[in-house]
Amino acid sequence: MDERAGISADALASFVVFADHLNFTRAAGQLRISQPALHVKVRKLAQALGRPLYHRSGRRLVLTADGVAVARFARAHDERLADFLAEFAGGEPSRPVVLAAGQGAFLYLLGDAIRAVLAEEPTRLRLVNCDHRQMLATVRTGQAHLGVGVLAALPDDLSAVELATVPQVLLVPDGHRLARRRSVALRDLAGAGLVLPPEPRPHRTMLEQSLRAAGVEWTVAVEAEGWPLITHFVALGVGVAIVNGIVPAPPGLVARPVTDLPTVTYHAVHRPAALSDPRVAGLLDRLRPPAR
Known part of the structure; x- marks a missing residue:
């Protein structure tokens, strides 16, 4: 990254952790730095970009649209670097595909697909249990590659695939x-x-x-x-x-x-570019209902 612009790889990596938690205390604990130090990193990153990256909504911290974009970029940068280093060393990408969904989807809809994926390669998949609002946020910020849930309206910025419609x-x-x-x-x-x-x-x-x-x-x-x-x-x-x-x-x-x-429809959602990763595309194929 361009250090002259005040944007470093360290600042981006720290912001990703903050975006995961949206809580300075928990994020600082994961990074093993002080809470004031993390505040400084996030503030300087926002100043370098000239945009606010989060705001307070009631008692919660919420990423701005620019904050979502920065978190997504930073995570994609880390993934590309990890893939390059694995390829450079002659290996395969080791990072798991991340699937975010709610309790009902995990309990009653996705079990067979998850079991089949884990039987083939136990380290290939990581699961995130969250509500539908958090699911969309994890997909938008790049924390999850795929999300599954019931949506009141299909998001304009994500691709959606129908998985099941039930009464x-x-x-x-x-x-x-x-x-x-x-x-x-x-x-x-x-x-x-x-x-x-x-x-x-x-x-x-x-x-x-x-x-x-x-x-x-x-x-x-x-x-x-x-x-x-x-x-x-x-x-x-x-x-x-x-x-x-x-x-x-x-x-x-x-x-x-x-x-x-x-009726209620469960959709899988992903960023438009996510299916360029064959492992993500393969997981989505597993989640789709069999053709009739």
């Missing part, structure tokens, strides 16, 4: 009055106690808006984080729940499609 289903005990139906509508939930994710999770917001639009009165039976705990509460008889159709109904529960809720 939203009502989970109820097999002795419940609605278990005898082949499908249900929102109006059938009048007076029900629902097991819901906490606010402001997108699934919770969507359900509240849909139930309100349908004129359905309901109550919160309990709030639970993650499909396994939601399913567990339904099995205990605490309430009923609407979940994505990839969630299997365990013994004692049945799943019934909710006819007046939209």
Whole structure:
């Protein structure tokens, strides 16, 4: 890098770690430097570029669009250097392909593909568990090569590939009055106690808006984080729940499609240039559903 411009490889490498954590204390700990020293590195990098690289949103630090671009460039620079050194030494690239996704995708959608990749080459794949917002951020900054999740809208700056489209289903005990139906509508939930994710999770917001639009009165039976705990509460008889159709109904529960809720689509997203790496392209092929 051009030291005269005040931009060094060290500053870029430090910024990548900061971008991963968006927390000066944790990033400084990983870098084994003091928090004030990291502040200075990030501030000087921003001054050299003439652009702010992050800002505060409430209690969180958030990268600016320029910060995302710098993190992506710095990570790509490190990867190209690592690949060159491996090739120069007569070896193969050793860095893993990074896949970011949420709990539901890892539990119910991606397991077979991950198992197959790890069976071939255990060091080839690294997994990052995060929510959909963090997943998009990790792909944009280059922390992950591929991300998988349910997206409210397809991002303009990333390429997206459809992996699976499933209905939203009502989970109820097999002795419940609605278990005898082949499908249900929102109006059938009048007076029900629902097991819901906490606010402001997108699934919770969507359900509240849909139930309100349908004129359905309901109550919160309990709030639970993650499909396994939601399913567990339904099995205990605490309430009923609407979940994505990839969630299997365990013994004692049945799943019934909710006819007046939209289907849910899981997409894999990546930066447009990511598939130039054959290992990333190969992982995406593994994730795609088989051709019919």
